[in-house]
Amino acid sequence: MTRTFFLHIEENSPLIKLHPLLKISFLITVNVLPWIIDMPLLLVIMLMCLLALYKIMRIPLKRLCKFIVLSIVIIQAIMFSYIFGSKIPGRIVYVSFPWGTYVSDKTLLYAITVTLRFLNMLIGSTMILAVLRDIDIIYGFLYLKIPYSIAFTISLALRSATIFIDDYFRIRDAMVLRGVNFDKGNIVTRARNYSRLAMPLMVLGVRRMIELGYILEVKGLGDVKKRTFLYEFPLRPIDVALLMFMVCLVVVTVVLKYFLQVIRFPGWPFS
Amino acid sequence: MRYAIEVEELWWKYESSDHWILKNINLRIKEGEFIGIIGPSGAGKTTLCLCLVGIIPHAIKGTMKGHVRIYGKDSRNSSIISIVEDVGVVFQDPEVQFVTMRVIDEIAFTLENMGVPRDVMLERIDEVLTMIDMKGYEHKHPLELSGGQKQRVAIASMLARRPRIMILDEPTSDLDTRGKEEVFRTLLKLRNLYGITTVFVSHDIEELARHADRIILLKNGEIVLDGRPSIFFSKGYGMYSIPVPQITELYYRLLELKLIPKFPSIPITIEELIPVIKRLSERTKLLNPPDPVSHETGNTIISLRNVFFTYPDGTKALKGIDLDIREGEFVFIIGPNGSGKTTLLKIITGLLKPTYGEVYIFGKSIHELSVNDIALKIGLVYQNPDHQLFCNTVYEECAYALRNMGMKEDEIRNRVEKVLKYLDLIELKNTPPFFLSKGQRQRLALAVVLAMEPKVIIVDEPTTGQDYIQSQYIMDFMKKIHENGKTIIIVTHNMRLVADYAQRVVVMKKGKILADGTSRQILTNTELLRESGLVSPQIVQLTSKVFNVPLLNIKEFIDAIGGLS
Numbered sequence: 046m047t048r049t050f051f052l053h054i055e056e057n058s059p060l061i062k063l064h065p066l067l068k069i070s071f072l073i074t075v076n077v078l079p080w081i082i083d084m085p086l087l088l089v090i091m092l093m094c095l096l097a098l099y100k101i102m103r104i105p106l107k108r109l110c111k112f113i114v115l116s117i118v119i120i121q122a123i124m125f126s127y128i129f130g131s132k133i134p135g136r137i138v139y140v141s142f143p144w145g146t147y148v149s150d151k152t153l154l155y156a157i158t159v160t161l162r163f164l165n166m167l168i169g170s171t172m173i174l175a176v177l178r179d180i181d182i183i184y185g186f187l188y189l190k191i192p193y194s195i196a197f198t199i200s201l202a203l204r205s206a207t208i209f210i211d212d213y214f215r216i217r218d219a220m221v222l223r224g225v226n227f228d229k230g231n232i233v234t235r236a237r238n239y240s241r242l243a244m245p246l247m248v249l250g251v252r253r254m255i256e257l258g259y260i261l262e263v264k265g266l267g268d269v270k271k272r273t274f275l276y277e278f279p280l281r282p283i284d285v286a287l288l289m290f291m292v293c294l295v296v297v298t299v300v301l302k303y304f305l306q307v308i309r310f311p312g313w314p315f316s
Numbered sequence: 317m318r319y320a321i322e323v324e325e326l327w328w329k330y331e332s333s334d335h336w337i338l339k340n341i342n343l344r345i346k347e348g349e350f351i352g353i354i355g356p357s358g359a360g361k362t363t364l365c366l367c368l369v370g371i372i373p374h375a376i377k378g379t380m381k382g383h384v385r386i387y388g389k390d391s392r393n394s395s396i397i398s399i400v401e402d403v404g405v406v407f408q409d410p411e412v413q414f415v416t417m418r419v420i421d422e423i424a425f426t427l428e429n430m431g432v433p434r435d436v437m438l439e440r441i442d443e444v445l446t447m448i449d450m451k452g453y454e455h456k457h458p459l460e461l462s463g464g465q466k467q468r469v470a471i472a473s474m475l476a477r478r479p480r481i482m483i484l485d486e487p488t489s490d491l492d493t494r495g496k497e498e499v500f501r502t503l504l505k506l507r508n509l510y511g512i513t514t515v516f517v518s519h520d521i522e523e524l525a526r527h528a529d530r531i532i533l534l535k536n537g538e539i540v541l542d543g544r545p546s547i548f549f550s551k552g553y554g555m556y557s558i559p560v561p562q563i564t565e566l567y568y569r570l571l572e573l574k575l576i577p578k579f580p581s582i583p584i585t586i587e588e589l590i591p592v593i594k595r596l597s598e599r600t601k602l603l604n605p606p607d608p609v610s611h612e613t614g615n616t617i618i619s620l621r622n623v624f625f626t627y628p629d630g631t632k633a634l635k636g637i638d639l640d641i642r643e644g645e646f647v648f649i650i651g652p653n654g655s656g657k658t659t660l661l662k663i664i665t666g667l668l669k670p671t672y673g674e675v676y677i678f679g680k681s682i683h684e685l686s687v688n689d690i691a692l693k694i695g696l697v698y699q700n701p702d703h704q705l706f707c708n709t710v711y712e713e714c715a716y717a718l719r720n721m722g723m724k725e726d727e728i729r730n731r732v733e734k735v736l737k738y739l740d741l742i743e744l745k746n747t748p749p750f751f752l753s754k755g756q757r758q759r760l761a762l763a764v765v766l767a768m769e770p771k772v773i774i775v776d777e778p779t780t781g782q783d784y785i786q787s788q789y790i791m792d793f794m795k796k797i798h799e800n801g802k803t804i805i806i807v808t809h810n811m812r813l814v815a816d817y818a819q820r821v822v823v824m825k826k827g828k829i830l831a832d833g834t835s836r837q838i839l840t841n842t843e844l845l846r847e848s849g850l851v852s853p854q855i856v857q858l859t860s861k862v863f864n865v866p867l868l869n870i871k872e873f874i875d876a877i878g879g880l881s
Contacts (some may be wrong), residue, residue, distance in 0.1 A: 046630065048417065048457040053630065107628075179417045201415060208411070212703070218667050219704040222691045223764070224720030245706045248750050252702075256412050259371050262396045263405045264415070264426045264473070271431030275424040275438075 050203045052109070052175045060102040060176045064284040067291075068173055069185030074291045075169025079162040081298045084308055085154070088161035095168050104175050116167040123163055127156035179204060184278050193272060201257075209250065216245050318387070320481050320513040321345040321368060326382035328363060328372060337363045339537040341382070347480070348511040350503070352524035352545075354558070355534035356786075357754050361517045364534065365485045367391070368515065370399035386481065401430075404474025408486040410466035411459060419445075419461075419469050420454040423476050430477060444472040447509075448502050463653040464495025468502055475506070481513045482506070488520055489780055492652040492809045494849035496520065500527055522561045522854065525549065525584040533558060550582040562812060562854040563589050566870050570596070573874070586858050593862045600877050614643030617772065617803065618664055618694075623673035625659055625827075633659040635827040637673070641805065643771070646798050648814050648835075649807045651824035652849040657807045660824070661774055664805075666690040678771075692721065695765035699777040701757040705749040710741055710760055713749055714767040721768070735767045739793075755786060762793075772803040779810050791817050812853045815839055815868040823848050840866040 046053040047061055054061055063071075075095070082088055099106055106113070128148055135149025179200040186196035217227065225238050261267075280288075301308045326341040337360050345351055355361050366372045370391045373380045384391040386402050407413055416422045420441060427437045445451045448468040453461065458469050467487045474482065482503065488496040500523055506512045518524055524531055524545070531548040533541035533556060541552055552558035553568060560568075567583050570576045576592050583589040618641040625634040633656045641647060649657050662668040663675060666687040675682040677690055698704045707713040714732040723731075736742040739759045744752065749760055758778070765773060775794065779787035791813055798804045808814065814821055818835040825848045831838055838844065839852045840860065852866075859867040867873045 048460060050417075180421065204415070204417070215698075215703045216706065218662075219698060220706070221667070221687045222665060222696055223717035223768070224688050224691060226686075226688055241706050244750075245702060249702055253412055256407065256409070257415075259366070259375065260407070260413050260415065262371060262375055263369055263400050263403075265397050265400055265429035265477070267397055267429070273428050273431050273433060273437065275421065275428060275434060277434070 047178075049176050049178050050174065050207055051112070052105075054105075054176055055103050058103040058176065060104065060172070063176075063287075064280060065181040065183075065185035065278055066188040066280070067185075067284055067287055068177060068181045069189065070288055070291050072170060072173045074295060075173070076166050077295060078298060079165040081295070081302060082162075082308070083158055083302075085158050085161055087308060088158065088165060091165050092161065092168065095165065095172065099172060102172070102176075104172055109171055109175060112171050116164075116171065120160055120163050120167070124156050124160040127159050128152060131155060177203070180276060184274075184276060187274075188278075197266075205253070205257075208253065209246070212246055212249050213242065216242055318347045319344050319385075320347045320349070320387060321515070322383070322385040322388075323364075323367070324383045324385070326367060326384060327380070328367060329379050331377040331379075333378075337537050338367070341537075341539055343532070343539060343542075345513060345515065347513055348507065350507060350514045350527060350529045351516065352528035352531040353515065353517045353534055354519065354521065354524065354531060359534040360537040361534050362485055363537075365405065365483050365515070365517060368481075368483055369403050369405050370394065370396045400479070401477065402479055403481045403483060404471075404477060404479035406467065406470045406474060406482070406484045406487045408489055410463075410470045410487075413470050413473075414458040414466075417457055418454070419450065419456050419458055422458055422469055422473050426473055426477050440476050440478075444475045447475065447506070448472045462495060463491040464498035467491065467495070467499050471499070471502060479512070481515070483515045485517045486519070487516075488518060488523070490653075490777075492849060493811070493851040494652055496523060497851075503527075519559075521549075521559055525561045525564075545584050546581045549584055553582075561585075562870070563858065566855060566858075566873060569870055569874060575877070586854055586861075589858060590862060593858060596877070597862050616640045617643050617678050619674075619676040620660075620663070620670075621674040621676075623663060623670045623675060625656075625663060625668060626671045633827050634663065634670070637827075637829060639822065639829060639832070641772070641803065643803055644798075644801065646795075646804045646817065646819045647806070647822060648818040648820070649805065649822045649824060650809065650811070650814060650838075650848075650850060651830075654826075655824040655848075656827040657824055658776060659827075661696060661776060661805075661807065664774065665694055665696050688720075691717075691770070692768065693770055694772040694774060695768055695770035697761050697765050697773065697775040697778065699780055701754070701761035702750075704761045704764065705757060708748060709746050710736065710749055710752070710763075711745040713760060714763055717764065717768050731767050731769070735763045738766070739763045758790070762790075766797070770802075772805065773797065774805040774807075776807045777809070778806060779808065779813060787813060788816075809850075811839070811850060812869075815853045815856065823850075825849075835868060836866070839868060 046055060078091065079088060082091070129142070130146055131152050132146050133149065133151045133155055135151035137150045139148045141147040182200040182203070183193070183196045186199070187193060220238070220241065221227070227235065227238055230238070298308070321343065323341050323343040326338055327336050328338040329336045341364065353361055353364070363372065366376065367384050368386070372378065373392060374396050380392070386399055389399070391399060414422055416425055423441045423444060424437055427440060432440065445454065448471060450465065450468060450472065453465070458466060461469065470487070471482070484503075488499050491499065503514055503516070504527060507514060516524065516528065528545055530543060531545055532539055533548070533552060535556070541548060541556060543551065549558070549560045549564050553560050553564065561584050563586055564582055564584055567576070567579070567589060571578060575596060618639070620637050620639045623634055623637040624632070626632050637660065649660065651657055659668065663670055664677070666682055666685060669682065677685060678693055682690075705713055707716050711732055714735060715728045718728045718731060733742065736745055739762065741756065741759060741763060744756065749757060752760060762775070778790050778794070787810065794804055794806065795817060814835055821833060821835050821838040822829055823831040823838060823844065830848055831841070831844050839856050842852070845852055853869070855869055855873060856866045859865060859873065867876055
């Protein structure tokens with residue numbers, strides 16, 4: 046098993062072995078593509094492809110449970126806000142609200158499309174984040190000509206996020222042992238309970254940041270001009286082919302939608 | 317001989333502080349010397365380390381007077397980057413020190429920052445991995461290593477730069493005996509092979525006594541004692557009441573009883589005391605030591621039957637645990653890092669549900685109880701108090717759980733004030749917990765649990781980062797609570813505490829219970845201790861060698877030689 050930022054993944058997962066540039070490019074693609082596509086059917090097909098990739102790449106969905114639950118909560122919130130908060134004109138109005146919004150056929154269509162977009166983004170990003178390691182971020186970004194200082198900061202932030210999650214669960218456990226029930230009570234009680242987590246998390250976070258600052262100083266981080274690198278990641282023909290495939294996918298989608306107008310959804314409210 | 321480090325009339329205070337943290341420090345360390353630094357918490361040990369590596373004054377704001385010179389270069393006039401070419405630093409918590417996700421990357425990181433060419437880098441990585449005996453671990457995630465291995469990787473990442481000085485700030489405080497030995501063995505090897513100067517901050521006086529050339533006592537920001545170990549401990553024992561190695565303490569006790577002659581130089585290792593104890597044994601009829609008094613214990617209140625637990629990443633933390641804890645027991649759970657002790661505590665407190673097997677708490681299956689239900693009966697004090705404190709004041713911290721229990725304010729006040737008085741925290745009841753010292757925060761974490769008046773109190777590593785005198789204070793307190801009828805479960809690496817306080821000891825390794833017995837049965841079983849990576853206290857080792865009858869602590873030794881003719 047190889048430990049990534051968020052998971053333990055089988056070492057033979059093809060995704061682990063992917064070139065860092067491809068991992069970053071895939072992350073960008075799965076976040077850009079859903080915003081170009083506005084046909085729900087195409088978004089559903091994309092979602093199916095992503096789920097199939099989980100199986101092919103041997104990414105255990107079971108271990109991503111926490112992320113998926115969180116994703117569903119976020120998506121639910123997005124969907125409801127689009128259903129009940131939009132003023133998109135439609136042919137059929139199902140419900141009108143006193144504050145001036147209404148649920149129409151177009152509102153529902155828009156809500157479904159936006160939900161599918163977010164679902165694609167979250168499922169696609171989760172897959173890549175599940176196999177991402179620090180060297181992927183650093184070398185992937187360096188290939189994209191992003192400065193090392195930025196790449197390293199992002200990788201450190203992701204690494205700190207995993208430590209932060211550990212701290213969160215430890216403090217939450219300590220609170221549960223003192224009689225706090227995070228699953229009971231009204232929304233105010235729950236919010237108050239969660240807000241109490243902030244103080245120790247912040248104090249621990251600040252202490253860790255200070256110590257980390259010292260560590261980076263004593264490890265000589267700073268003189269980036271003379272920095273050398275342990276790894277060399279030459280692009281193999283298969284990497285170039287996959288990269289080209291991703292670029293083509295985005296370009297073709299843009300051309301089909303904006304220039305040839307063949308995948309534009311006819312009833313789309315913002316045409 | 318050259319001086320590696322020269323500290324001259326050094327004074328330092330932080331920008332936010334009114335008082336000097338370091339006061340007139342004068343210190344010269346020769347090239348190749350191994351220096352131990354001890355002192356109570358808040359004495360300025362870490363601040364001194366930060367000065368030696370240039371973090372002070374370059375990265376931390378404050379007022380500095382005096383000079384720190386590293387191989388003649390004044391730290392004020394040199395950048396941190398140029399200082400760390402000569403100095404490597406290892407801090408207490410290895411997990412915070414790691415900035416990458418593989419051992420090989422961690423070692424490479426410092427070299428990459430120095431601009432070392434790739435082929436040279438690969439050679440150096442290979443060299444340091446051999447040096448610290450960690451070939452084959454290159455692709456492991458640093459956080460998946462044992463405590464000792466983590467610190468060795470932290471040392472290796474510094475060594476790769478080939479520093480001439482190593483500064484280590486309490487690197488062994490969270491480690492088990494084997495982990496500590498690994499770290500000391502590595503450092504001694506480095507000193508012998510490369511003449512690396514070492515500054516080692518620690519509470520582990522027995523290891524420092526064995527290995528350090530000089531020990532320094534720092535108190536309230538001042539160096540109050542500096543000398544070779546034997547001189548240091550002989551002066552320190554009388555003048556400053558510092559903790560001394562157990563063997564030295566035994567020497568002083570026997571001297572007070574006029575049972576042995578005065579040594580020209582006080583003994584600090586077992587070997588030094590063996591001849592005189594042998595002579596003593598010739599004129600002594602040893603009384604049979606009794607097993608530690610076992611208090612009347614009651615019914616089984618915690619019962620685990622064939623408990624297995626596997627983490628989502630596949631780590632099998634518990635493998636078939638069978639354990640019964642009876643009411644009124646004082647149980648120690650010991651074992652090396654990663655043996656499953658903390659997982660066991662989480663299972664008992666309901667924070668984790670067993671993957672397989674049954675757990676009964678006060679006769680009820682754990683599946684019928686919520687964590688909140690269990691928390692009313694079993695209190696857990698965390699190893700790190702900062703994970704447990706989240707309220708605005710000390711008083712609020714203790715009252716928090718009681719309010720969740722639905723108690724009335726009058727009753728809460730009575731209970732909280734009683735427990736704060738008991739733990740000497742009443743004067744601080746309006747102070748925010750994060751402004752307390754670490755020792756005070758640890759006492760507060762205990763107070764929080766005591767206020768809930770649970771029947772069982774579990775304490776995870778109560779003495780981490782504390783010297784033996786502070787540890788004794790905490791343990792004496794736990795003993796008092798036990799005498800008042802509580803069941804106590806302590807998880808620790810500190811074998812001296814086990815010898816002094818335990819009635820029953822459970823030894824764990826790799827998720828299994830290796831042994832369960834009285835402290836004498838466990839601490840005298842050398843085979844078992846070796847297998848579980850633990851080392852018995854000095855007195856046990858000494859008496860086993862001389863008398864063939866292992867005695868657990870100094871009190872037992874003095875009682876046992878009651879038959880002296």
